[in-house]
Amino acid sequence: MEYVKFFSNVADWAKPNPIRRLTALINRPGIISFAGGVPSPETFPYEQIAEISSRLVREKGAEVLQYGLTRGNPKLIEYLVNQMQKRGVQTKTEEIMLTSGSQQGLDLLARLLAEPGDVVLAELPSYIGGTFALNNSGGTLTGISMSEDGIDLDAIRSKVIKMRDLGCQVKLIYTIPNFQNPSGITLSLEKRKALLALASELDLLILEDDPYGELYFNTPPPPPIKSFDTEGRVIYLGSFSKVLTPGLRTAWIVAPSEIISKVELIKEATDLCSSMLDQAIVAECVRQDLIEGRISKLREFYQIRCQSMLSALEKFAPKGTSWTRPTGGLFIWVELASQIDTTELLSSAVEQGVAFIPGAPFYVNDAKTNSLRLAFSKETPERIAIGIEKLCKIF
C-alpha cells in the first residue's frame, strides 16, 4: 500500500535528527565520545531517587500513578516561582507550566506560534531539537549569525525589515542565551537588554531557551532576558534535565498567562498530562534540596572536564583551528581550516575511536561545514585529553 497520499505536510517537514541518527555509530563500545550532549550519569543521585520513587508510590500512589493535571505538579510549580525569582524573574503560578522536557515545551510553543507562512529567527548555529520543532509546525527558520557575545542584533534588524518588505510574517526569535548548544556562547548583559529593546521595536516575541544557565563554572551568566521583560514579550524555558536527570522528563515554561492557557489546551490534546511519577520525584528532589544542594559540585564536575578539553585543544590543535571558551554548559565549538569538511572527517575519527558531531546540521542555513561540536560532559578528564589528541591528529 502507498501511504504518502494519506500524509499531511508534517510528514515532509519532519526530518531525521542527524545527531540521534549518529547514535548507533557513536555508541560503539570503548569509543571516546564528544558527541551526545547529555549530562553525565555520574552526576545522578541514584540512591536518593530510588528511595524517593518507592516512597512516593507507597505513600501517594493513588495520585502519582493516576491521571493528573495537564498544567503539572502544583508543588513543583510553586517551587519554580521561587526558583525564577532567584534567577531575577518575578512570576506567579499562573505563568508557569510543566512539560515533558523542554523539547515538549518547544514543540507546544511552536504549534501555538508558528505555522506555514511564519518566519522564525534562530541563531547560527542553533539547537537542532528547537529548530526542528519550529520547522515541524510549518515555520520557516532563518538564521542570524553570532559573535563571541551572542546573536548579531544588526543582522536581526536588517533581516526582519527585509523579510517584512517581502510580505513575510516574522514573529519570533529563538535564542539560547547561556552556554549555547552547540556553540557554548553566552549572550552578554548589554546584548540581552538590547535584544529585548529590539524585539519590542520590531514587535517580536523572544523564545528564551535556558537549560544550561545553572551550569556555570565561576560566575553566573547575566540574568535571563525574561528578567528585564516588562511587556510580556519573552517566553522562558527551563529544565531539570541537566541539573538532575533527563530521563525524568520534566521541564517548565514561564510565559504570560494568556500564552500559558493556550499552551495548556494544546498539551491537553497532546498527552493529557506528563508522567505523574517523574514530576512527583522531581518535586521531592527539590524538597530534599537535591538540586540546589548539589549544584556547586555539578559546576565543578563539568568545569574540570571543560578545562581538560580546552587545555588539550591548546596543546594539540593544528594551526588554523579556533574554538570557543565557554564559561559553563556542556559544549565547545570548533572551527577548522575552511577547506575541511567535518562530516567527511567523522568516519575516520570513529575509526580512531573518537566521536564528535559535525557542525553543519546545527545551521538552519549557510552551514559552516568546517565546524564541529564537542561535548565535554561524558568522558573523564583523562579520556578527554587522549581523545582530543587523537582528534587533532585527524584534523
Place this chain on the structure above:
Amino acid sequence: MEYVKFFSNVADWAKPNPIRRLTALINRPGIISFAGGVPSPETFPYEQIAEISSRLVREKGAEVLQYGLTRGNPKLIEYLVNQMQKRGVQTKTEEIMLTSGSQQGLDLLARLLAEPGDVVLAELPSYIGGTFALNNSGGTLTGISMSEDGIDLDAIRSKVIKMRDLGCQVKLIYTIPNFQNPSGITLSLEKRKALLALASELDLLILEDDPYGELYFNTPPPPPIKSFDTEGRVIYLGSFSKVLTPGLRTAWIVAPSEIISKVELIKEATDLCSSMLDQAIVAECVRQDLIEGRISKLREFYQIRCQSMLSALEKFAPKGTSWTRPTGGLFIWVELASQIDTTELLSSAVEQGVAFIPGAPFYVNDAKTNSLRLAFSKETPERIAIGIEKLCKIF
C-alpha cells in the same frame, strides 16, 4: 500586550476539554462520581511498583534516568509483539512504537494524517481526547451514528461518497471498537470485517483505538480489526493505562513500518523520548506478570461495579430512559426522555452529591443533549447503587 496576532490557527482549534474543565466541580469531597473515566486506584499494584521503581533506579539508573530511544523501550516493544499475537495480530518490532499514553499516539497520528482540508470520520458519540487531537491538527471531524453493534456502515459509505463529490479529502475513520468510550458499545465481529472491507473499497485508513479491550467481563470481544488487516490499512492503539496505571504514561501504536517511521520522526521533535523510568517500570511489571497475572481480577472488579450500576438503573430509572449494557470497559451510556438537557441537570445532580458527564461534548455534530455518560470505575458497588438512585430521582 495583545498576543492573538502571534497565535497560529491551532490556538483557535484548541478547545477546552469539557470533562477536564468539570474536574473541579466533580472532585468535591464526598461526591459520588460517575464522571471521570479513570481506572480505580484500588487496582494499582503499589507495593510491586514501589519495589520495581527503586530497584530499577539503583541497578539501571544510568539508563532509566538518561535520555533514551524515541521509539521506546526495546524490551517492552518485544513483549508487545507477543501481546499483539495473543490478540490475533501478527506484527514485528518495526511496526510498534511506544507513546506517552495513547493520547500522544492519537496526537502524533493526527499530525501525520490530518491537516486543514482533511475530513476524519468519528463515531457519534466518540472519545473527546481523540476527536480533539484530530481537530487540533486541522482535520474536520464529521460524525457517523452508531447502533448496538457499532458504527453504521451505510452511513459511512453515503457520507464519504457525498463528501468526495463535494471535493473533500476523506482519509480516516476513528473508531473505538471495544466497550467504547463513552457509549460502552462493542463493534460486532461481522461489522469489523465489513468495516475493513468498506475502508478498502473507499480507500480509507482506520484508526483503531483499543484501551479497554482487555477489560471484558465474561467473554473476550471479537479480535481487533487489525487482526483481519492484510493490506496495512489499520493503525492500532493499545494502552497500559487501564490495565496497569495511567500515571506511568505508557501506550503503543501498531502500524505499517512506513507509518511508524514517520510517527517516530514527529515524536522526536515533540519530546525526544517518553519517560524512561515509566517505560522501564511497565516493562518490569510485564516481566513479573503483573498485567496478565492480575487481569482476571481486574475484569471481575469492574464487572461487579458495572452490574451494580445496571441493577440500580433497572430498579430506579424513570420511564423513557434507555441505557447500554456493556460487556466490558468502564462506561454506561444513558439516554433520557428527549426533552431533557443533561447539561442543565448536572448542577442539581452535583448539589445532590452525584456527578456524571453530559453527553453533548462527545458528539462532533448532532449532539443528543438528552444523553449522559456514567463511569462505573471509581465508586464501590454500594455507593454506585446509592448514586444511581439519587440520580434517577433527578431524571
